[in-house]
Amino acid sequence: MTTITSSAQLTALPGRRSPLIFDAAWDIRRKGFLQFLHDEWRRHGDLFQIQIGPRKMTLAIHPDHVHHISIVRRDIYDKRESYDIVRELLLGNGVLTATGAAWRRQRQLMSPFFTPRGVEQFLAIIIRDAQQFIARWQGKVGSVVEMLDEMMFVTASIILRSLFTTESDETLLELKNDVETMIQFTATRQIRPLRLPVWLKIGENKRYSHARRRVHAYIQDVIAQRRAMPVERWPNDLLSKLMLARDEETGEAASDALLRDETITLFFAGHETTARTLTFAWYALAKQPEVARRLRDEIDTVLGDREPTVEDLKRMPYTLQVIKETMRLYPAAPLYARDMTQDDVIDGKRIAAGSTVILAPFLTHRHPHFWDEPERFDPERWTPEREASQHPYAYHPFAAGQRICLGNNFSLFESHILLAMLARQFTPELANPRHNPQLDMAGTLISRNGMPMRIARRR
Template identity: 50%
Template sequence: MTMTPAAAPPGPNPVLSLAGIARHGFLGQTGRMWREHGDTFELRLGIGSLVMAIHPDDVREVSLTQRRSFDKRRSYDGARKYLVGDGLVASTGELWRRQRKLMAPLFTPRGIQHYAQTFLEDAHRLEERWDGLAASGEVVEMGAEMMELTASIIVRTMFGTAAAADIGRLKQHVETMIRYTTRRMGPHLPDWVPTPAGRAYRVARDEVHGYLEGIIAQRQAVPTPDVTVPTGSPHVPDLLDRLMAARDDEGRPMSAKLLRDESITVFFAGHETTARTLAATWAALAANPEVAARLHAELDDVLGDRPPTVEDLRRLPYTLQVIKEVLRLYPAAPFYVRDAVGPARVGGYEVAEGTPVMLSPYYTHRHPDFWEDPERFDPDRFTPAAEAARHPQAYHPFATGERVCIGNHFALLESHLLLAVLARRFAPALVGGPPRWAMEGVLVPVGGLPMRVLARH
């Protein structure tokens, strides 16, 4: 017997929804609604509403089974307008398919191995800084420490020998653009109203666009470099070299605007999220000393007194399991949206065309039907046997389906290698109690992550 879907999912009226968000924050309120209304519910926000889908089966429906019924439409207009333009994160349709096909070879596990040396160089520079911090006992903001590290890595990976001053300037400006874009997702004044935030955004945008367009114009003025990497070659072409050399099925390169938009996208997607993952990793290790002890034992056993190489990573499985467990409990993107492009069904409910459907790694990763004692930090959830036995969509920190994050292999390799380098020698300690988490576009620790860097050896 076929069941007719209910007309609309349950949920409180807009007044209660907005009051709950004001009191508990978006992250806290959605958790409360999940516990009250179940895996599929409607969040009504005044003039608009969205459907929240938590169950892994619904994640699969939206991302795979009914993928032609969902896309990144109106919900991504702000990101397109203020941040990434036609970059891969927000593009749609034929443009997205063309760009994904062009860029996919650059981000395969083999393709990103070439950049491991950059990861190591920046990690060793941070080791030197942390030697001083460990000696002085100075308290640092761990989020800022990791932001500086990943910003340098992504700029050097993208543009090769970028100057330190350029890296710092580009990081600051892109973060201004990200903050402004995040604010535009909520109630806001029209763009034509002069505000300090609007002026700062326009300065940052013009500086970033000008910098990138200048680099692209310089490179377009010279012959395209050879982007193959012969075995043993000391030269590794940067990502911009490889983007400029890419050709579609008709032999066409990317336009200068697309090269600019994809460069911003790579910086945005490859910098902030990885930094937040690494910062959360240090907090999780500090709060779970038994996990930290096991991680340190693995590093000591495999590496001894020498720093790791990329070849060592296959012998450091628990180190990677720690990263994956951090991504489970503290995914940098706790929510992401897909817009219904036609009538669809989610969780047994009808979803009208144009309805945003929000998926939540943060809460799917805490679903008690798929995760035993879900709030406990336990890297053994990611042994090969445990991963094989789990619902494929119970874990989706990088999204899932055809729009899975193209940089997922890059992020995992970078995080795995950086943690191995730094945890071999240091064990940062929390200053104050365990952090509380909130959603501000991305997952953030309320009040930051003040920590003291302690030397292990």
Template identity: 35%
Template sequence: MISLQDATRVSSRSPFQRLLRCFTVKGSVDVDQAASLSGASPRRAPGPRLGDLFRRGGRSFKEVRGNPFLFFQDLVERHGSVIRLPGGSHLIAHPDHIGYVLRTRYQNFIKGKAFDTIRPVLGYGVVSADGELWRQQRRILQPAFHKQELAQAAKVVSCCTGRMLDAWSEVASRGEAMDISPQMFELALHIITDFMFRADVEMEARQIADSFNITQAYAAGSLWKVARNHPRSPFPRSREYQRALDTVDAIVHNVIDERREQGASGNDVIAQLLAFRHPETGAPLSRRQMRDEVMTLFFAGHETTASALAWTWWLISEHPEVEARVHDEVDRVLAGRVPNWDDLPQLQYTKQVLQESMRVRPPVPVYARVSVEEDEIAGYRIPPDTMVMISPYVTHRLPEFWPDPERFDPDRFALDRIQERPRFAYVPFAAGPRLCMGRNFALMEGTFVIAMVAQRYRLKLVPGHPIEMKTMATMRPRHGVRMTLHAR
């Protein structure tokens, strides 16, 4: 059975080698094997044969290396919206089928083994846990994302973005180019740190982020690196990888312990975790549970938003008509002042730009669920313990729901047009009961960052700078996004 990281792995090797390997990894019972054992003849979903994985559909290796999800698109075009892959995993693309997995039968399609390769880092936090543990965690954390807390978070976003823009002024005055991608990651890091901890832990947060990059490289890097770090591997665990995990654990535990000693109160994340008591036993969360929640929210709260913003600046730069409309709206609504929570509904087009960016370049381009019991999707049998993959990148390009899908058009998300599409045609935040609880936070943060940068600057891509995808835990620009700043 393949893992989420196997399904999204990209490296310097051919993407077809990567995809071929991950589709043929064993670990679940093959449908044909199950049929032969039981004597049954289940209806199997269509899909490529092993040799078909080498087909490129007329695309060059360079083209697919820069965008490996073209391969998934080709599979859907050839085989339909439910596809069985060699090895037994399935890919689904139609909104109705996604809704079935994520909402109708979400209890039968769990995170499970799909998240095994990132659990050494994130543990069993709210993103990766299942069942009653997940429900408990969601109840604990939900107050931190209520409207009144988001209004306070909006002030954090504006303050952190303002400091970043002040630091940009010298670079802009010299006319130098800079890579916007790490700038967005650093900004998102400051924002989530302040939101979660309500304390000055900038140095610790930076160390955690650096350690994340190391662990991601091993989780989403070559199979050799992954094997080297598997608990059952005969190879010694990488010292760099282990040091990164140790650093993360030590920092998070120290921050939590300091807040506990201070008698933390309030609705920030740490306060909610410290205040929790089990309704039946009265027991607090264990140190490990608290660590897993903090790590999960820290990662989800900065990695995905930063990736989305990095791609957004490239897309705006490539579409001057979109940039002009953003500037017009920002100037009209804000008139030079810093945005606050009440401005969000008025920055509708700016928000649409972010939403369209996440359609074209979803931060998490593929995610997975694992079937608990046998199920059926569109008349096709899904055996128990089967990996079912959902690719927002592919679903967001189905032409029956997204006409001219490669065109960047923020008007797709005008309020009247949203109603025209099936509910599950747009799933960058997943959907159903496990819809990302930080969705409104992320949309507010991204909208305000775009608005504040657009107040001061036009960002232009350096001519000739290559734009390719690099998938780790999220989809990042492989070579960054080098841009020049032009004061308005």
């Protein structure tokens, strides 16, 4: 175990210093950011610093470091400057980016909707959208598709119907495309060292501004329509639940601006990350036919021709093990940041207040001291016995501690159902059997060479 205590003899953080930005930029462009960090981790160890131009980041990889930052000293690690771009351009002051007392109020307000029992209310929506998506794929048998686009199509429909109870597929598609434009613009801007001011309405800035205006207008219009009708006529969706919720201390309802920020946050968290998990699950199943066979045997035994119930999910543990192993090797959020409000000491190394500390599930999940053959896809790691023997912070695909992702239960529930229903009827195949995804990060985990797959009926 790594000892994390103060020390009278502090040592400097090892790492790579590239005060001239182009020095590191060449490596990052050639390797991809994740591979660049992986190589630096192997060179410098579990706690190191990267300097790229004026920016300095401290990488904390060891599970004990995750525990220290997320649990032991969580009071001094927060979401501040490193989330400014996301706040400004995408999520506003939603629960994902809020801090301090505001975050605690919002988390308390929203948590009841996302408990393991709370997410069961979405079962009917997930099944209905899965059925419609199955019909879509039946018309695409033999076609090559970009799998991420397909998975985003179905997860966007599910979360938007859960949020707004809209029946209009055209409205859903327009809203999905606009929010994805906002997400892509924000992700690109986060990693770009030189940025045009957002107010300069040309090119991608213009597309972003138009998308943002349409999304905000749509949400504000839905809120206004509901406020104009009796509460008993409101649909039973997430927006209505948020509008009816009250702060336990003040009794106040959320403002319209906060409702807008929270719904965009829920769309982002409940759509893109789940779609990426499912995309990489299909890749893993295509590469591991024995895993795919076991998965389908379990689904056939439990479901037959029926649609899944909540009780059925408990009887399909191997399907969930496939999802968990996918999130180990391919975490949708491969990195996440915390901003330090006070000095701290980890492993005898001082980290100064104001530093940005990066926690990296993508690397921690590959730590050879905690995972046998870490690059091998093995759902058997997630049997109850083996999971209980793991270091509790060697796996953190949804972050850890009090700021663990609010939607983690929703994501697992949705992924479990969708994978079971789709795998029962289809066997997506890699368009090129030798395809290996070039993993990188653009806000979330991406494959730089895509995930082209052929839709095939189950044999």
